[in-house]
Amino acid sequence: MKLLVLGPLELRLERGALDLGQPRRRAVLAALAADAGRPVSMETLLDRLWDGDPPDGARSVVYSHISRLRRLLEEAAAEENGGAAALPSISLGKVSGGYVLRADEDAVDLTRFRALVERGREPTCPDGERTGLLEEALRLWRGTPLAGLSGTWADRTRTAWNRERIDAALACAQIHLRRRTPDRVPELLRPLLADHPLNEQLAALLMRSLAATGSTADALHVYTETRKHLSEELDLPPGPELRSLYEELSRGADLGRQPAPRQPATPVPAQLPMDVRPFIGRSDQLVDLTRALTPADSGAGVTAAVVSAVSGTAGVGKTALAVHWAHRSREAFPDGQLYVDLRGYDPQSPLSAGQALVGFLTALGVPLQEIPLRLEDRAARYRTALNGRRLLVILDNAASAAQVRPLLPGSPDCRVLITSRDSLSALVSVHGAHRVVLDALSRADSLALLRALIGERVDAERACAEDLARQCAWLPLALRVAAELVLSRPAEPLSRLVAELHDHQRRLDLLASGDDPRAAVRAVFSWSYARLADLPARLFRLLGLHPGPDADLHSVAALAGESVEAVRRALDVLVRAHLVNRTGGGRYGMHDLLRVYAAELAAQHDPRADRDAALTRLLDHCLAAAAAAMDVLYPAERHLRPAVERPATGLPPLRTAEEARAWLSAAQPTLVALCSRTQEPGPARHTVRIATTLHRHYERTGHYTDALTVHTHALRAARSVGDQRGEADVLALLGAVHRRLGDYDTARRLHDTALALCRRSGYAAGEARHLTNVGVLLELRGRYREAAEQHERAVALFRSVGDAHGEADVLNNLGIVLELVEDFKASIERYERALTLYRSMDHAFGEASALGNLGILLARLGDHTAAAGHFERALTLFRRLGNASGTGHALTNLGNALSGLDRHAEAAGHQREALELFRRIGERYGETGALNGLGEALHGLGRPAEALEAYAQALEVAREIDEQEEQARAHVGTAVVLRAGEDPARAVGHLREALELYTALESPRAQEVMRMLNGD
Structure with missing residues (x-):
């Protein structure tokens, strides 16, 4: 008995x-098999x-x-042993709080794969035996692992297992190149590169192996295809x-047999802020951090350090210590450094973990559309x-x-350095974090810092300098703030400045606790602030x-x-x-201390x-700048956005799409x-206009988190001020986001609520917008x-109000x-009228959408060549606009048309690209369509097992979102494959x-299925 997970679950x-x-039930077995032998x-x-x-x-x-x-x-084990009692090779047991799948090493292909790879990596293993073990491990793979299962865990597990497969294949290929047997490499790497066309390590080793066997033209073709995928998918050139x-091959250079040193396949973030200069003292803490975070064995030691102060933590230099240590230790983290200021004590806008993860994932090369919506999925x-x-993460x-x-x-292999005013004892007790307690500077270090900042005046007036440091609470x-003020008054002795600071301290109404260091900080702030011009x-x-x-500068000017x-x-x-x-x-x-002090002064x-x-x-x-950015990115929809006036203080440069996107990202x-300040009337009205201005940007970039x-x-906000029209408009935006996320029930509730509101208030254009949104939901x-x-x-409503x-x-x-419903003549007429209107308005997105719809209809009528052109x-238009969803649907439709022209290999490539894109942005409807299209292409290529796998996945996704048209399509596709494989009963x-579904849908396609059942 064998349990197979490195392919369709069997x-x-x-x-x-x-x-x-x-x-x-299959998912339960897979969830247990992933940890075979462990509870x-x-x-x-x-x-x-x-x-x-x-x-x-x-x-x-689950029970x-x-x-x-x-x-x-148990039944399978009995059958396997001819009814005789024997220890089963696979069994399911109950343990405290859960279950365990017990299995012999060879009984689960995943376990067998890992055991072979582990043996192949032993230092004493000869190269010849090593390649044999790795190749035997790789032969266990039968396609996509856990095929037929969907969901976040399955996707995450597939990604991790595929990485293990790629690592094993790369190791095997490198040995073959080293042993001068490059002819064995292409068969190892070609299938993997087809499934992972953005993996530059696979492409590089495949190119080297092909060149070493004399197939330089094939090697150059691999480069061309990889460059194409990187450009189209990531808008990036190939790595160094x-x-x-490529340049060496183009010159005809002899590359030999040795692969180049491994290059990182993903970006190497370098987000450390500028190091603090001068940095004085903290030698014990620096040693402590080094001991905790850079153990000699990369797998040993703790993985987090908390920098915290027992009391008076604000201004004590936690960030300076963390950043200084990180700069000193950069070489220990060759894969990069991530940094984020969590603004934990910002009274207005602390950064959430979800927002921080967006920044980190973007820095790690994950496209915006690929970032999941839920916090748990982002963290995974x-x-x-x-x-x-091996990367350092600083959470400041x-x-x-x-x-x-x-x-x-x-x-x-990663290390985390956290700064906080809190002791974060939960991290210490639960996650084994190491705490570094940071207190005020010593007297000697405080004087050394003042000396580094203001020079010889410290030695000339040492007593006054020490008094100044004491008044600064050694923080x-x-x-630093006090030193800058001293430098701005070079002619005055320190004694006079220190006396002045004493006066400020006496005059300030400070905290009741006179020994609180924050009181001294505020006194110094006040001293510095008092010297400012108006x-x-x-x-x-x-x-x-x-x-x-x-x-930015223009925002401050507006403020x-x-x-x-x-x-x-x-x-x-x-x-x-x-x-x-x-x-x-x-x-x-x-x-943050200065921010609080500034707000108090205001x-x-x-x-x-x-x-x-x-x-x-x-x-x-902000509203005017957002509108200007949107005008650059989506000029055809300018008239649909709220009218805004250009502020007297001007706007930042927003002349190109790059500048517009950069401003939107930073702002x-x-x-x-x-937008969160909805309790205030002014912000409330602005918030509605910001939402209606930016919604297309969120929709077309797939960044649904910010949209929601x-x-x-x-x-x-709209409800707080009784803005019924604004409420109706925002309900339309929310409904559209939920529809794209596959939550049709929520979308329908939102649109129904808005329809009633529009009718009560006589808002005809809003009513029309919600009617068509309801129509889309009904169609789905x-x-x-x-x-x-x-x-x-x-x-009729849009025409009555003149909204073309x-x-x-x-x-x-x-x-x-x-x-x-197969009223093709009427359908073509509507599409062509829409296309004419869009072109008259120079509306590229609408034009692309109408072209796609016309293409679908032409393909259905059998004119696949014309459809492919559309x-x-x-x-081209969707990619130019950067519209992820539209690009995915265009790829799927093009793949379907190419299948109709018997160009199945090209079709499969387009469907896979679309599938990856839809999964990145979380569009389940598009995902099931791409899977069905992939099934059709794979069947055309004569790969029935993979086609059936694609149809099974399409069916499961379609059932999850209750999309009946794609369910029926998956059933028909499965039947066609089964018939060809002489399995008519299952077909x-x-x-x-399919017939039951199409009949319930009142679809004319029910007749086609009936004819298939009758043997036509």
């Missing part, structure tokens, strides 16, 4: 594969089966499947190793991206263990009101209502005084009306923070007649439904399932 006996039953808790099983969100009664479902699996295994290899993807890499200014826990890598932040002082106070982590040049000069003053710091990219930030000195006016100016600026935390955040705030449910009725009513754009959108949707033009069962 329990194989001598007589053949055993029927494991329904998908959920798996019930909580882990539930998490793997339902992606962390088990329904009520889930435990009972039932476990019971059935145990009987299946591939480029160098982050751990996967870090697996096997954390508020709690809960904030940082999702940011901890799972790889023992580095206060010492504009820098006012600017400092206003920056305390800014809700984002940092701001102050001053010219950009005047604000630039004032910011330079604040930077020199260490009251503001440059954060990179032309942006400015503040230490509350004391600036009337409420002035503070509200400053925030309103900032909102006006996103501020936009979200501004901003739109939810906007809905709350297979209720085509009802969908057509909704679209027709929407067309809305009319074109609905005509496009209506054409789809008419095509589904799809290629649509694909009939699938055809009957």
Whole structure:
């Protein structure tokens, strides 16, 4: 008896594969097989089966499947042994809190694979034996692991196992090249590179092996194809190793047999902030960190260090210590350094773990569209991206263990350095973190820092210098601010300046506890602030009101209502005084203590009306800049966005798509923070306009997380001020996001709520928009007649209000439904009218959409050549727009047309690309369509087992989202493959399932299935 998971899940006996039953039962067995020999808790099983969100009664479902699996295994063992009692090769046992799948090493292909690879990696193993072991391990793979299973855990597990396969294949190939047997390498690497076309290590070794066998032309072709995939998928050129290899081959160089040194296949982040200069003292803590975080054995030691202070932590130099140590230790982390300021003590906008993960994943090379929506899924993807890499992660200014826990890598090769005012005892007790306690500087180190900052005056007036350090509570932040003020007054003796600081301390109404170091910090801040001219002082106070982590020059100018040049000069003053710091990219930030102090000053000195006016100016600026960026990125939809006025203080440069995207990315935390202030009337009205301005950007980049955040705030804002039209518009945006995520029920509830609101308020254009959205949902449910009725009513409403754009959108949707009910003439008419309207408005997205729909109809009518032309033009437009969803559908449709032209290999490539794209952005409807298209292409290539696997996955996804059209398509495709394989009985069962679905959908395709059942 063998359990096979490195391909379609199978329990194989001598007589053949055993029927494991329904998908959920197969998933239970897979979840146990992944940890064969180790206990798996019930909580882990539930998490793997339902992606962390088990329904009520889930435990009972698992118990039932476990019971059935145990009987299946017992019956199989009895059959295997001819009914005689014997120890089974695979059995299922109960352990405390869970279950364990017990199996002989050779009984589970995954276990066997890992054992062979481990033996092949032993240092004493000869190369000849090593390649034999690795090749035997690689032969155990039969395609996609856990094929037929879907969900976050299955996807994550497949990714990890595929990485093990690639690593084994690369090791084997390198040995063959070293032993001068390169002819053995192509058969190892070609299939893997076909499945992982972006893997530059695979491409490089394949090129070397081909060149070594004299097939230089084939090697150059591998480079060309890899470059094409990298450009189209990641918009990146090949890495240095591939480029160098290509250049050598082009010159006819003899590469020999040795592969080049391994190059990282993913970006190497280098996010450390600038090192603090001068850095004084902390030698014991630096040694402690080195001992904790860079053990000689990369797999030994702790994986986290917490830098914290027992008391008075603010301003003690935690960040400076962490960054300084990280710069000194860069060579210990060749795969890079990640850094994030979690702003844990920011009273307005601390950074969530989910937001931090977006930044980390982007830095690690994960495209924005590929970043999952849920926090747990993001954390899992982050751990996967870090697996096997030796990388340092700095989590600065954390508020709690809960904030940082999702940011901890799972790889023992990574190290985490955390700074916090909290002791983070939960990390110490649960995760084995090492705590480094940081207190104020010693007297000697404080004087040494002052000497490094202000020079010989410290030695000349040593007593005064010591008094100054004492008044700064020996805290580095206060010492640096005080030193800058001393430097600005070179003619005055230290004694006078120290006396002045004494006066400030006496006058300030400080905290009740006179020995609290924060009181001294605020005294020093006050001393420095008092020396500022009017504009820098006012600017400092206003920056305390800014809700984002940092701001660009034009945002600060808008906040102050001053010219950009005047604000630039004032910011330079604040930077020199260490009251503001440059954060990179032309942006400015503040230490959290300074931010709190600035906000307190604003509350004391600036009337409420002035503070509200400053925030309103900032909102006006952000809305205008967002609109300007959207005008650059989506010019054809300018008239659909709210009209905004250009602020008097001007806008940052937003002339190109690159500048627009960069501004939107940098400003996103501020936009979200501004939108969260829904309790205030001014921000409430701005929030709705920000949401309706940015929604297309979120939709077309696939960044649904920010979309849901901003739109939810906007809905709350609209309701708080009684803005019914704004509420209806935002409900449309939320409904569209939920539809794209496959949550059709939530989307329908949102649109129904909005329809009632539009009718009550007489908002005809809003009613039309929601009617067509409901029509799309009905079409996805297979209720085509009802969908057509909704679209027709929407067309009439849009025409009545003169909205040509809305009319074109609905005509496009209506054409789809008419095509589904086989009213082809009417469908073509609607598409062509929509296409004409889109082109008259120079609307590239609408044009691409209409072209795609026309292509689908032409393909259905048998004109695959014309259809392919339409799809290629649509694909070009969608890629130019950077629209992930549209690109995926164009690829799928083009693949379908190429299958119709018997160009199945090209078709399969397009479907795989589309499938990967849909999975990245979480679009389940597109995923099931791509899987069905892949099944058709694989069948055309004569690969029935892989075709059946693709159809099985398509069917499971379609069932999960209740997409009946694709369910029926998967059944028909499966039946066609089974018939060709002379398994008519099973084929009939699938055809009957398809017939039932098409009949319920009132689809004319039911007649086609009926003819197939009758043998036509």
